[in-house]
Amino acid sequence: MHPAYSVILFTTASGAGYGLLALLSLGGLMGLTPLHPWMGFTGFLTAFVLITAGLLSSTFHLGHPERSWRAFSQWRSSWLSREGVAAVLTYAPAGLFGLAWFLGETAHWAWSLAGWAGIVCAIATVYCTGMIYASLKTIRQWYTPLVAPIYVLMAAATGALLLNLLLVLFGALAAWALWLAVGALAVAFLAKIAYWFSIDNARKTYTAESATGLGRFGKVRPLDAPHSRANFIMREMGYAVGRKHSRILRRLAVILLFAVPLISTSIMIAYIDGALLPLALLATVSAGIGVAIERWLFFAEASHVAMLFYGNERA
Amino acid sequence: MTTLPEKTDKKLGLVIDLDICVGCHACVTSCKEWNTGGYSAPLSDIDPYGADPHGAWLNRVHTYEAGEGHGGQTVHFPRSCLHCETPDCVTVCPTGASYKREEDGIVLVNPDTCIGCKLCSWACPYGAREYDTDHGVMKKCTLCVDRIYNENLEQEDRVPACVRACPTGARHFGDIGDPSSEVSALVRQRGGYDLLPEMGYRPVNKYLPPRERRDGGEHQSVLPALAEPSPPQAKLRGESFFAWADRLLSR
Numbered sequence: 001m002h003p004a005y006s007v008i009l010f011t012t013a014s015g016a017g018y019g020l021l022a023l024l025s026l027g028g029l030m031g032l033t034p035l036h037p038w039m040g041f042t043g044f045l046t047a048f049v050l051i052t053a054g055l056l057s058s059t060f061h062l063g064h065p066e067r068s069w070r071a072f073s074q075w076r077s078s079w080l081s082r083e084g085v086a087a088v089l090t091y092a093p094a095g096l097f098g099l100a101w102f103l104g105e106t107a108h109w110a111w112s113l114a115g116w117a118g119i120v121c122a123i124a125t126v127y128c129t130g131m132i133y134a135s136l137k138t139i140r141q142w143y144t145p146l147v148a149p150i151y152v153l154m155a156a157a158t159g160a161l162l163l164n165l166l167l168v169l170f171g172a173l174a175a176w177a178l179w180l181a182v183g184a185l186a187v188a189f190l191a192k193i194a195y196w197f198s199i200d201n202a203r204k205t206y207t208a209e210s211a212t213g214l215g216r217f218g219k220v221r222p223l224d225a226p227h228s229r230a231n232f233i234m235r236e237m238g239y240a241v242g243r244k245h246s247r248i249l250r251r252l253a254v255i256l257l258f259a260v261p262l263i264s265t266s267i268m269i270a271y272i273d274g275a276l277l278p279l280a281l282l283a284t285v286s287a288g289i290g291v292a293i294e295r296w297l298f299f300a301e302a303s304h305v306a307m308l309f310y311g312n313e314r315a
Numbered sequence: 316m317t318t319l320p321e322k323t324d325k326k327l328g329l330v331i332d333l334d335i336c337v338g339c340h341a342c343v344t345s346c347k348e349w350n351t352g353g354y355s356a357p358l359s360d361i362d363p364y365g366a367d368p369h370g371a372w373l374n375r376v377h378t379y380e381a382g383e384g385h386g387g388q389t390v391h392f393p394r395s396c397l398h399c400e401t402p403d404c405v406t407v408c409p410t411g412a413s414y415k416r417e418e419d420g421i422v423l424v425n426p427d428t429c430i431g432c433k434l435c436s437w438a439c440p441y442g443a444r445e446y447d448t449d450h451g452v453m454k455k456c457t458l459c460v461d462r463i464y465n466e467n468l469e470q471e472d473r474v475p476a477c478v479r480a481c482p483t484g485a486r487h488f489g490d491i492g493d494p495s496s497e498v499s500a501l502v503r504q505r506g507g508y509d510l511l512p513e514m515g516y517r518p519v520n521k522y523l524p525p526r527e528r529r530d531g532g533e534h535q536s537v538l539p540a541l542a543e544p545s546p547p548q549a550k551l552r553g554e555s556f557f558a559w560a561d562r563l564l565s566r
Contacts, residue, residue: 001437063431063451070428071409074317080434081409137403137514138440206440206511209381213508213522214333214390218382223389224338226375229367233442236433305511306442309377309394 001139002239003299006060011129012158012291014054014087015151018122019159020166021047021094023180025115025122027163028101032176037102039170044098046162048091055087079135083128090125094118126155133298140315141199141302150195153188158291160184161261161284164268168280178269181283182262189258192294196250199301204314211308222311237304241297249297257290317408319401323420326492327458328398328519329478330501334526336485338378338391345480346374346395346456354461355426359449371447373456374477388525393486395477396443396456397510397518398422404435404444413453420492420519421460426452440514463488491519 024043027033059065072088074081093114100111130151133142160181167173209215230238241249264283268276305315350373351358360370374395381388398420405413405422412429415422424435424444429452436444436453444455459475462468472479478486489498498521501507507521 061432063446063448064429067410067428067430070411070430071432074409074411077317077406078409078434080407080432084409132407132434135403135407136438138438205513208379210513211440211511212379212381212390212392213510213524214379214381214388214392216381216524217386217388217390220379220381222377223380224378226340226343226377226394227369227372229369231369231375232371232436232445235369236436236446237442304437305440305514309442 001299001302001304002236003296004061006057008292008295008299010054010058011151012054012154012288012295013050013057015126015129015155016158016162016288016291017047017050017054018090018126019155019157020050020162021090021159022119022122023156023159023163023177024166025094025097025119027177028097028106029112029115029119032174033167034172035101035104035106036170036172037104039166039172040098040101042169043163043166044094044101046166048095048098051087051090079128079131083125083132086121086125086128090118090121093121123152126152138305139302140202140204140305141298144195144198144202146191146195146198150188150191153184153191154291154294157181157184157188157257157261158287161265161280161287164265165280165284168276173268173272173276175269175272178265178272181265182269185258185262185265185287189254189262192253192258206305206308206315208308208311208313211305225310233306234310237306238310239300240303241300246297246301249293253290253293253297255290256286257294260286260290317405317411317413319405319415320417323400323415323417323492325419325490326398326400326519327419327421327463327489328491328498328521329395329458329475330487330489330491330498330507330521330523331393332485332487332501332505332523333390333392334485334505334523335483336376336391336393336481337483338376339482340376341480341482342393342477342486343372343374343376345476347372349459349462349476350454350457354457355452355454356447356450358454359447361448371445371454373443373445373454386528388528390525393477394441394443395520396422396439396458397441397516397520398456398458400517400519402516403438407434407438409434421458422455423457423460424453424455426450429453440511440516441518458488491521 028035059068071081071084075085097115097118100106105111127148130148134147137143164177164181167177208220212220214220261283264279268279303315308315347358358371362368377392379390379392381390405415410428410430412425413435431451433446444453447454463473474488478488487498489496491498502521505523507523509518
């Protein structure tokens with residue numbers, strides 16, 4: 001599948017934003033984080049900027065961005081519509097909770113209800129993003145039960161790193177936040193390894209023979225193409241990253257998204273009283289690049305059933 | 316609404332006879348010609364005379380080789396929207412632009428509400444939807460909904476443009492949900508089949524398989540007969556005399 005940069009930016013930036021939003025709210029609600037007004041302000045602002053930038057960038061690949069409000073209407077059947085609804089819904093409770101934090105009013109039950117509602121909405125939004133892909137039967141690398149949880153885990157891991165950076169900046173770093181990041185990174189890493197293993201070893205069910213129904217005569221192969229140059233289907237669905245490049249990029253993603261942040265965060269746990277800003281920055285920036293590579297691969301490694309008509313033997 | 320109708324009154328669709336399609340692409344060009352001038356905006360044509368011509372077409376004809384040697388076949392294979400009974404291309408649409416009509420089962424895109432997110436094209440296993448970069452919306456076969464009910468046209472023209480254009484009669488249009496229709500009879504007689512039935516989208520359009528070759532696997536062909544030495548022919552009178560004379564004089 002063709003990796004659209006706007007969609008990569010959207011899913012990674014808004015994922016990290018929702019992760020930060022949920023974990024920061026959690027820290028505040030559980031009394032694990034000091035309710036410093038400006039830390040709350042900076043944290044919620046960062047989360048909302050990431051989410052909003054992501055949502056805006058996702059409209060760049062639309063043919064008619066000015067009609068995107070229509071996408072809130074079909075939540076009964078469409079995961080994309082559900083994602084849109086959940087994304088916009090998140091703003092209200094999370095924004096209220098952020099405001100309450102800034103004003104020092106979190107003690108009242110209504111504010112903490114808003115905080116919890118924001119957390120639920122944030123997780124739901126990221127889950128919906130994952131389900132947009134995981135619901136497509138036509139792409140076997142996406143139609144797996146691991147895809148949506150991995151989206152949530154990636155959001156948690158990148159959000160936790162952002163939270164640590166924020167806590168370091170405001171001198172409020174705590175061991176729980178570091179352990180949370182280590183845990184999220186470790187689980188996300190294991191899930192991603194399991195995902196790569198499963199897509200590499202999955203049985204390819206669909207064949208050119210069943211796509212054309214001509215298997216009764218034997219092996220089916222294209223003789224003449226319907227058009228002289230690549231059409232939309234070939235450009236959109238035919239994008240494939242070479243096996244060699246895919247191996248290198250997977251290693252790069254593992255190093256930048258998991259290894260570097262895990263090591264940095266572990267050092268931070270060991271030297272929690274040191275000057276940790278460079279390490280926190282390193283972990284966040286490295287994971288940011290790593291998650292972009294991971295997301296690019298998610299698209300580039302996905303193969304579409306329709307390419308069976310264009311010479312792919314199995315899908 | 317992108318939720319699917321419980322059932323449709325009719326199942327209008329195409330039955331495509333792979334046995335007699337000659338791969339002339341007349342259905343492809345007539346489809347483009349009709350649909351670029353009718354329903355919705357023109358179908359995009361990018362760089363049509365340049366090095367990289369491409370654009371939105373609603374019907375494509377592939378040519379495949381199936382099988383090896385004598386049992387093998389060369390098959391021309393038209394491919395367009397199959398107007399599935401339970402398509403995901405409709406349910407994934409976030410805006411309701413993609414829908415399936417309750418009255419006849421035709422799957423359409425409303426070009427006024429489509430946001431051009433392309434998700435429906437990802438959900439279609441048949442590669443039937445093509446994005447129009449000029450218009451910014453998704454395009455697909457409409458089963459010529461603006462022809463088949465069009466009372467301004469002669470009765471014989473009230474069929475999809477591809478069906479009207481086919482010079483060999485390889486394309487049939489009708490109600491596949493009605494067991495007494497001509498198309499249903501064809502599907503029964505010829506063993507019409509679904510593409511990718513295991514995906515479960517229940518396509519309405521059916522394909523009629525190419526017939527087995529008449530010589531049924533025996534090694535029989537016209538070509539070896541031509542290559543054999545010609546059988547002795549009745550010689551013209553005098554010919555043998557000239558041959559004798561030729562041999563004599565050549566000594």
